[in-house]
Amino acid sequence: MKPRSYSILLSLFFLSLFHCAAVGQKAAGEAYRVETVKMPQGLTAQTGGVDFMPDGRLVACFMRGEVMTYDLHTQAWKRFAEGLLLPLGILAVNDSAVLVMQLSGLTRIKDTDGDGQADLYENAASDFGMSGNYHEFAYGPVRDKSGNLFIALNTASSGDGIRSIVRGKINRRGRDGADGHAEMFSVVPYRGWVMELTPDGKLHPFASGFRSPNGLGFDPDGNLLVTDNQSDWVPTSALYHVREGRFYGHPASLVWRKGWEDRDPFNAPVEELNRIRTVAAVQFPQGIMANSPSQPLADVTKGKFGPFAGQLFVGEMNRDRIVRVMLEKVGGELQGACIPFIDGHGLRVGNNRLAFAPDGSLWVGQIGFGGWVGKSGIQKIVFTGKMPMDVYTMHLTRTGFELTFTQPVDPASAGDTANYKMRRYRYEYRKKDISEGIDVAPQVDVRDIPVTAVTLSGDHRKVSLTLGKLDPGYIYELKLGPISNPSGVPLANRLVCYTLNKLIP
Amino acid sequence: MSIRCYLTERHIFTGPCIWIALSLIVLLLAGCGDHTVFTVDIKATNELQYDVVRFKVKPGAKVRINLHNVSDMSHNLLVTRPGSRLDVVNAALKLAEKGPELNYTPPLDAVLWSIPLVSPGQTKSATFTAPDKPGVYPYVCTYPGHGFVMYGAMYVTRENALPDISGDMNIPESRRNDREAGGSEQEHHQHQPEASPHPYALTPPYLYNAYLEGASPASVAVCLPGEISYCWDETACRLQFAWKGGFLDMSDLWKGHFNASAKILGDIFFRDNTDFPIRWGADAAVPEARYKGYRLVDRYPEFHYTLNGTDVYELIRPGKDSMGLIRSFRIPHAGQTVWFFTNREDDAIEYQASAGRWDGGKLKLSPAEARSFSITMTSLHWVFKKKKK
Numbered sequence: 001m002k003p004r005s006y007s008i009l010l011s012l013f014f015l016s017l018f019h020c021a022a023v024g025q026k027a028a029g030e031a032y033r034v035e036t037v038k039m040p041q042g043l044t045a046q047t048g049g050v051d052f053m054p055d056g057r058l059v060a061c062f063m064r065g066e067v068m069t070y071d072l073h074t075q076a077w078k079r080f081a082e083g084l085l086l087p088l089g090i091l092a093v094n095d096s097a098v099l100v101m102q103l104s105g106l107t108r109i110k111d112t113d114g115d116g117q118a119d120l121y122e123n124a125a126s127d128f129g130m131s132g133n134y135h136e137f138a139y140g141p142v143r144d145k146s147g148n149l150f151i152a153l154n155t156a157s158s159g160d161g162i163r164s165i166v167r168g169k170i171n172r173r174g175r176d177g178a179d180g181h182a183e184m185f186s187v188v189p190y191r192g193w194v195m196e197l198t199p200d201g202k203l204h205p206f207a208s209g210f211r212s213p214n215g216l217g218f219d220p221d222g223n224l225l226v227t228d229n230q231s232d233w234v235p236t237s238a239l240y241h242v243r244e245g246r247f248y249g250h251p252a253s254l255v256w257r258k259g260w261e262d263r264d265p266f267n268a269p270v271e272e273l274n275r276i277r278t279v280a281a282v283q284f285p286q287g288i289m290a291n292s293p294s295q296p297l298a299d300v301t302k303g304k305f306g307p308f309a310g311q312l313f314v315g316e317m318n319r320d321r322i323v324r325v326m327l328e329k330v331g332g333e334l335q336g337a338c339i340p341f342i343d344g345h346g347l348r349v350g351n352n353r354l355a356f357a358p359d360g361s362l363w364v365g366q367i368g369f370g371g372w373v374g375k376s377g378i379q380k381i382v383f384t385g386k387m388p389m390d391v392y393t394m395h396l397t398r399t400g401f402e403l404t405f406t407q408p409v410d411p412a413s414a415g416d417t418a419n420y421k422m423r424r425y426r427y428e429y430r431k432k433d434i435s436e437g438i439d440v441a442p443q444v445d446v447r448d449i450p451v452t453a454v455t456l457s458g459d460h461r462k463v464s465l466t467l468g469k470l471d472p473g474y475i476y477e478l479k480l481g482p483i484s485n486p487s488g489v490p491l492a493n494r495l496v497c498y499t500l501n502k503l504i505p
Numbered sequence: 506m507s508i509r510c511y512l513t514e515r516h517i518f519t520g521p522c523i524w525i526a527l528s529l530i531v532l533l534l535a536g537c538g539d540h541t542v543f544t545v546d547i548k549a550t551n552e553l554q555y556d557v558v559r560f561k562v563k564p565g566a567k568v569r570i571n572l573h574n575v576s577d578m579s580h581n582l583l584v585t586r587p588g589s590r591l592d593v594v595n596a597a598l599k600l601a602e603k604g605p606e607l608n609y610t611p612p613l614d615a616v617l618w619s620i621p622l623v624s625p626g627q628t629k630s631a632t633f634t635a636p637d638k639p640g641v642y643p644y645v646c647t648y649p650g651h652g653f654v655m656y657g658a659m660y661v662t663r664e665n666a667l668p669d670i671s672g673d674m675n676i677p678e679s680r681r682n683d684r685e686a687g688g689s690e691q692e693h694h695q696h697q698p699e700a701s702p703h704p705y706a707l708t709p710p711y712l713y714n715a716y717l718e719g720a721s722p723a724s725v726a727v728c729l730p731g732e733i734s735y736c737w738d739e740t741a742c743r744l745q746f747a748w749k750g751g752f753l754d755m756s757d758l759w760k761g762h763f764n765a766s767a768k769i770l771g772d773i774f775f776r777d778n779t780d781f782p783i784r785w786g787a788d789a790a791v792p793e794a795r796y797k798g799y800r801l802v803d804r805y806p807e808f809h810y811t812l813n814g815t816d817v818y819e820l821i822r823p824g825k826d827s828m829g830l831i832r833s834f835r836i837p838h839a840g841q842t843v844w845f846f847t848n849r850e851d852d853a854i855e856y857q858a859s860a861g862r863w864d865g866g867k868l869k870l871s872p873a874e875a876r877s878f879s880i881t882m883t884s885l886h887w888v889f890k891k892k893k894k
Binding site for chain 1: 551553574577578579598601602604605609624625626648649650651653654701702703704705711712713714715716718719720721722723724725739740755758759760761762763764765796797798799800801802806
């Protein structure tokens with residue numbers, strides 16, 4: 001989510017036209033089907049959060065402050081709560097309680113009298129600042145296995161000011177100087193931070209350096225993952241593995257970090273910022289993979305949603321796409337690859353929030369709000385049971401990469417080095433040039449890397465690629481040729497980007 | 506050598522009401538002859554739109570399009586063959602890794618002319634000869650995501666008039682109808698005042714957490730029966746002000762952009778100017794307040810907060826004939842004298858208490874009295890106004 005201006009939204013009509021025209025683009029083949037959920041009359045369905053209650057009802061929050069439940073069997077929508085301030089996250093606690101992240105705080109909302117409507121709105125956490133800048137969105141919560149909750153606080157937009165009454169102590173060093181740079185800022189506590197709410201009710205600053213972290217999630221191993229959106233100091237959108245005390249790159253939030261109280265983080269030497277930052281586990285090349293990635297969600301359906309159990313799905317706001325992420329641990333750190341999961345097939349733009357229903361379908365909350373390109377509503381993606389023809393995993397090897405496919409591949413096409421076009425490039429961490437557009441993301445050191453050998457495994461499910469050169473610090477972008485399974489079904493997605501931070505030690 | 510001149514007739518439809526439709530510019534330069542260049546200046550705006558969504562040229566005319574990017578994003582402009590806009594938008598999305606280097610311009614025959622990506626603040630142009638074949642030639646931004654909404658139509662025609670704009674399917678739907686700035690975005694939007702902006706009826710009491718002028722960004726606005734409303738500040742843990750008349754205009758806040766605030770639609774008749782209304786003990790010092798939330802009691806919020814760690818509950822109802830507010834407090838475990846401070850004299854509010862003793866501008870309550878008491882605040886401003894009628 002970029003601090004973009006208010007946009008006149010898309011009409012359903014034109015989107016449907018678009019998708020008629022988009023038929024023929026066989027992204028995930030017939031393995032997956034997109035269905036549109038009928039929304040209640042009168043709802044502006046700018047979806048800020050979706051989750052499922054233990055009893056199987058969907059619970060969703062919308063920007064005009066509604067929390068609604070949806071019974072999947074009767075298809076009935078029901079109001080659960082109302083009046084919230086631009087809620088952008090929801091977590092079901094039980095069948096009668098949810099946690100909702102409003103701009104002003106995390107609110108525990110309960111129906112205590114059993115009438116199906118909430119009557120208690122408890123302040124679960126609000127110990128963070130608000131300048132009143134329109135872009136100080138708040139995201140989350142997600143819960144770890146020990147019951148700690150994590151939320152993320154957006155920085156303020158350089159396109160807007162602050163209000164005359166703020167919450168929290170102002171530190172003007174969290175805003176850049178008068179040099180005209182369009183940089184997101186943090187003048188009240190913990191904007192640009194991921195915060196941890198421990199079970200004792202205390203909110204702790206956890207990790208800094210975020211710009212617009214519109215997406216939190218865990219991988220199946222319990223690693224906290226947060227996306228961030230490309231622009232100033234975030235040279236391309238990214239997925240971070242977030243750990244306590246670390247800094248992830250956007251300098252504004254540093255003013256709330258020990259040792260930075262009296263410093264101007266925007267004009268700190270870039271070498272120093274670069275040295276103390278933790279790089280992204282996965283980068284999403286701008287204009288290629290995703291421009292506004294949202295929530296990451298691990299596939300914990302144990303096969304109900306198809307073959308990608310344990311991997312992550314990440315919503316993309318700017319186009320009709322859900323991205324898939326394959327992580328691995330190399331040299332003690334997570335890194336990995338991203339690939340489109342589904343493009344088109346009736347999927348709309350504005351893919352903001354994800355949740356798995358008990359039946360294993362993936363529900364997608366969509367939003368068109370402010371300057372975000374998007375359509376509002378909820379859709380679901382259903383696994384039809386037919387095995388997709390796709391890249392299953394991509395692993396780094398000492399000499400290149402190993403690709404595993406979801407199905408055996410035709411040896412002739414899969415064994416041909418001409419069907420593996422690899423290039424590498426990187427996005428430079430730096431202060432954005434003053435005249436550079438906020439969504440300009442230059443690739444540097446772009447270089448074609450020859451694939452010198454391909455070895456196909458005996459079961460025809462894996463190929464090992466040997467590369468002429470393998471260096472850390474680059475995105476390795478692999479464009480696959482017309483590889484198909486033995487019955488001629490081609491790969492659904494042919495572009496994979498691996499963020500190579502570390503070589504295998 | 507071409508002589509720059511303007512369109513002999515330029516049909517421009519401009520978008521949200523901040524732009525007034527530009528008038529036709531008629532400027533025929535003598536001797537333009539065959540070298541006349543129809544120059545169209547198109548702005549790419551922050552609303553993800555071209556400000557000019559249609560214009561017409563004669564078949565075979567020389568055309569120059571200047572794309573001025575006045576937005577904070579990058580945009581291009583591709584003129585396509587009639588009916589090919591969506592194919593081109595889709596092909597641009599399919600460029601995948603080639604997109605950035607190709608300026609998201611797919612190498613298709615359907616793309617007739619193009620202006621590459623223009624960064625914010627910059628201008629780039631394309632000059633071409635319009636087709637001899639009359640038709641509607643779309644132009645579109647194919648930056649990922651933008652093609653869904655950002656497009657227009659070049660009419661190549663010898664006709665003098667363009668079709669009625671309200672039915673022009675070649676321009677974005679939002680631009681066929683300019684009744685309000687950006688408000689026509691929602692599927693369920695109604696142009697007349699909406700009965701409810703929600704999927705349920707709004708019957709007072711109801712509330713919004715909202716940004717309001719004159720209070721913390723963390724505030725709750727409550728609409729009570731009888732056209733009376735108040736702002737309760739979560740940060741300060743106090744009633745900040747109350748007003749009579751309409752409730753709130755939430756449209757700016759819900760647009761989610763600069764200076765987003767809910768606007769108060771009534772007249773403020775009370776503003777708490779005390780250091781803090783509720784205080785403890787002999788020194789009556791201003792306590793430390795912590796916000797705990799609220800419970801809906803018959804849909805009225807009962808706010809819960811702590812003052813120096815002691816629980817306080819406050820529920821506000823409209824006063825008799827909506828002339829003020831009745832504030833019901835519960836302090837179950839005060840353990841010491843409780844003071845309720847009112848504003849100084851500069852306040853047309855009459856205070857009445859259900860318990861305790863007034864001592865100047867403050868009410869003194871014993872811990873037992875403080876368990877449950879109410880303060881009735883009557884606005885004499887409104888009472889006298891009513892009597893005058």
